[in-house]
Amino acid sequence: MIALEKVLIVEDEVHARSGLTELIESWGYRAESAADGVEGLERAVQWGPSIVVTDLKMPRMDGMELLERIGCLPQRIAVVMLTAQGSIDSAVEAMRMGAYDYIPKPVDPVRLRTILQNASRQHELDEQAEVSPKEVRQSAGVGALVGSSPRMKEIFSLIERVAPSNVSVLVTGESGTGKELVARALHDLSGRRGKPFVAVNCAAIPETLIESEIFGHEKGAFTGALERRAGCFELAEEGTLLLDEIGEMPAATQAKLLRVLEDRKLRRLGSKMETPVDVRVVAATNKDPEQAVANGDLRGDLYYRLNVFNIQMPPLREHVEDVARIADKMIADMNERHGCTVSGMKDILLKRLEEYKWPGNVRELRNTIERAVILAGSGLLGVEHLPPQFGSPGFAPLVKKSGQYAAREIAAAIAEANSSGEVKRYIEDQNTVRVEVGTTVDEAERQLILKTLSSTHNNKTKAAEILGISSKTLQNKLKEYQNSASSATE
Missing domain, CATH: 3.40.50.2300 (Response regulator)
Known part of the structure; x- marks a missing residue:
C-alpha cells in the first residue's frame, strides 16, 4: 500500500x-x-x-x-x-x-x-509507467499482441481501459486467434502484475478431476486424495486466473464457479470451511457463447456474470494487413529460441502469406514461421521455406489445437481433400502419409496414427504427444486396430 x-x-x-x-x-x-x-x-x-x-x-x-x-x-x-x-x-x-x-x-x-x-x-x-496510454496505442501492440489494423487497435484500446479494473472479462474467437495473449495482457497491465497468472484449459481436464483442479481438495476428500491440494484459484491468489474453453466445464462445476465469483470465497472438496479468494477471472471460449447458453453447454447466469466485458478476437483472415507485423515478431522470437539469424522475409513470401486464408489463425502462422526459420537458419525467408503444397487446394495445415496436434481434424481434412482428387501429399516431416481417393476418415486417421508411431520407433508416449491425444486414447486405438485385424483373419 x-x-x-x-x-x-x-x-x-x-x-x-x-x-x-x-x-x-x-x-x-x-x-x-x-x-x-x-x-x-x-x-x-x-x-x-x-x-x-x-x-x-x-x-x-x-x-x-x-x-x-x-x-x-x-x-x-x-x-x-x-x-x-x-x-x-x-x-x-x-x-x-x-x-x-x-x-x-x-x-x-x-x-x-x-x-x-x-x-x-x-x-x-x-x-x-514511462509509456503513456497514447504511446502504448501508437506502438501497435499490447503485451505479446501486435497489429496496426483498425480491428486490433480497437482491441488494444479496450484491453488498456479494462485492465486496471477487477472486472471479469470473456474473450471469444476462433481457435488460434490469441485469446490467452489477451488474458496475459490484461494481467500485465493491471495492478496484479507481478502476482501469479494461472491458465487452465477446462477441456483438457477429466470431468472427475476438474472441480479438484480448480477449487482444490482436502486430504481424504476422495480416493487418491493423499494430501491437501490448493486449486487454481488459490494458486492465482492476488493474480489472474484464465479459464480457457469455459463452455467445456461441467454444469455442476459451473454452478460452483458462479458462487465463487459472487461471494469471493471457495470451499475445497472435502472441507467445511470457506476460504476468501482475491482473483481476477478471465474466461475464454472458441464457441459462440450465446449459442452455448441456448444449447445448455454454458449456464446463462454464469455467462452474464463473466461477460461484463467481451473482447472478441477476429480471425486472421479478417486483418491480414497485420500478417507482416505479426510475422516479424515471430521471426524475432524464433531466432532467439532456435539460435537462428533470420533477418526478415522476401516480398514474394509476404504476398503469399497475406493471400492465404489461415484457417488455423495466428497459431498456424506461428507454426509456419517457426518451420521456415529453422529451415533457413539465416538471411531472408522465401517461398521455398513454406510447407509443401502451401496454399494449394486441399492443403491440410498441421495446426496445433490446445497445444497439441488434432489427429482426427487432420485426418478429416485429408479425406476431404482426397475427394477432389487434386492433392495426394499432405503431411511431410521426414515421413509422408499418402491416402488414396475414397479413403474413409477412420482409415485416414488409422494410417496417420500408425505412421506416426512408426516414425517414433514405437514410442507410444511420444507418438501420443505428437498426435495430440492421450496415451490411453492411443492404446485404445491400437487395441481397436488389433481387434479388427484379428476379426478379419478369423
Missing part, C-alpha cells in the same frame, strides 16, 4: 459514512467523506483522491452519475461502488462504465481492504 493514499468516501447515511472513514483511516489511508454525489464530485475535483468509494443510491446525484462525471476528470481515479444485495446488476453495469470494483452491503472489511490495496498498487504502477 502507498503511504497516505487519498480515499474519498461518498455515502448519504451518516453512521455508515463515519464508520467507513474511521475504518479506512485505520489502514493508513488519508480519508475524507461527502454526503452525496454533488458534494463528492466537488471534493474529488478539489482534493484529488486516487480512490473514491461511493454508494450507488444517493439523493441529488447517485453513484452512477458520479462515476460518469469522475470519468471526465483529467486525473485517473479508481471508483469502488457500494451496493445493496438487490442492486448487483446495477453494480455490474457500473463496472461496464469504468468502475474499478464493487462491494455489496454490509461491507466485508477484508474484501474492502483488498480492493483498496489493489487499487493503490494500480495507481502506483500508473505513476511509475
Whole structure:
C-alpha cells in the first residue's frame, strides 16, 4: 500500500459514512467523506483522491452519475461502488462504465481492504509507467499482441481501459486467434502484475478431476486424495486466473464457479470451511457463447456474470494487413529460441502469406514461421521455406489445437481433400502419409496414427504427444486396430 493514499468516501447515511472513514483511516489511508454525489464530485475535483468509494443510491446525484462525471476528470481515479444485495446488476453495469470494483452491503472489511490495496498498487504502477496510454496505442501492440489494423487497435484500446479494473472479462474467437495473449495482457497491465497468472484449459481436464483442479481438495476428500491440494484459484491468489474453453466445464462445476465469483470465497472438496479468494477471472471460449447458453453447454447466469466485458478476437483472415507485423515478431522470437539469424522475409513470401486464408489463425502462422526459420537458419525467408503444397487446394495445415496436434481434424481434412482428387501429399516431416481417393476418415486417421508411431520407433508416449491425444486414447486405438485385424483373419 502507498503511504497516505487519498480515499474519498461518498455515502448519504451518516453512521455508515463515519464508520467507513474511521475504518479506512485505520489502514493508513488519508480519508475524507461527502454526503452525496454533488458534494463528492466537488471534493474529488478539489482534493484529488486516487480512490473514491461511493454508494450507488444517493439523493441529488447517485453513484452512477458520479462515476460518469469522475470519468471526465483529467486525473485517473479508481471508483469502488457500494451496493445493496438487490442492486448487483446495477453494480455490474457500473463496472461496464469504468468502475474499478464493487462491494455489496454490509461491507466485508477484508474484501474492502483488498480492493483498496489493489487499487493503490494500480495507481502506483500508473505513476511509475514511462509509456503513456497514447504511446502504448501508437506502438501497435499490447503485451505479446501486435497489429496496426483498425480491428486490433480497437482491441488494444479496450484491453488498456479494462485492465486496471477487477472486472471479469470473456474473450471469444476462433481457435488460434490469441485469446490467452489477451488474458496475459490484461494481467500485465493491471495492478496484479507481478502476482501469479494461472491458465487452465477446462477441456483438457477429466470431468472427475476438474472441480479438484480448480477449487482444490482436502486430504481424504476422495480416493487418491493423499494430501491437501490448493486449486487454481488459490494458486492465482492476488493474480489472474484464465479459464480457457469455459463452455467445456461441467454444469455442476459451473454452478460452483458462479458462487465463487459472487461471494469471493471457495470451499475445497472435502472441507467445511470457506476460504476468501482475491482473483481476477478471465474466461475464454472458441464457441459462440450465446449459442452455448441456448444449447445448455454454458449456464446463462454464469455467462452474464463473466461477460461484463467481451473482447472478441477476429480471425486472421479478417486483418491480414497485420500478417507482416505479426510475422516479424515471430521471426524475432524464433531466432532467439532456435539460435537462428533470420533477418526478415522476401516480398514474394509476404504476398503469399497475406493471400492465404489461415484457417488455423495466428497459431498456424506461428507454426509456419517457426518451420521456415529453422529451415533457413539465416538471411531472408522465401517461398521455398513454406510447407509443401502451401496454399494449394486441399492443403491440410498441421495446426496445433490446445497445444497439441488434432489427429482426427487432420485426418478429416485429408479425406476431404482426397475427394477432389487434386492433392495426394499432405503431411511431410521426414515421413509422408499418402491416402488414396475414397479413403474413409477412420482409415485416414488409422494410417496417420500408425505412421506416426512408426516414425517414433514405437514410442507410444511420444507418438501420443505428437498426435495430440492421450496415451490411453492411443492404446485404445491400437487395441481397436488389433481387434479388427484379428476379426478379419478369423
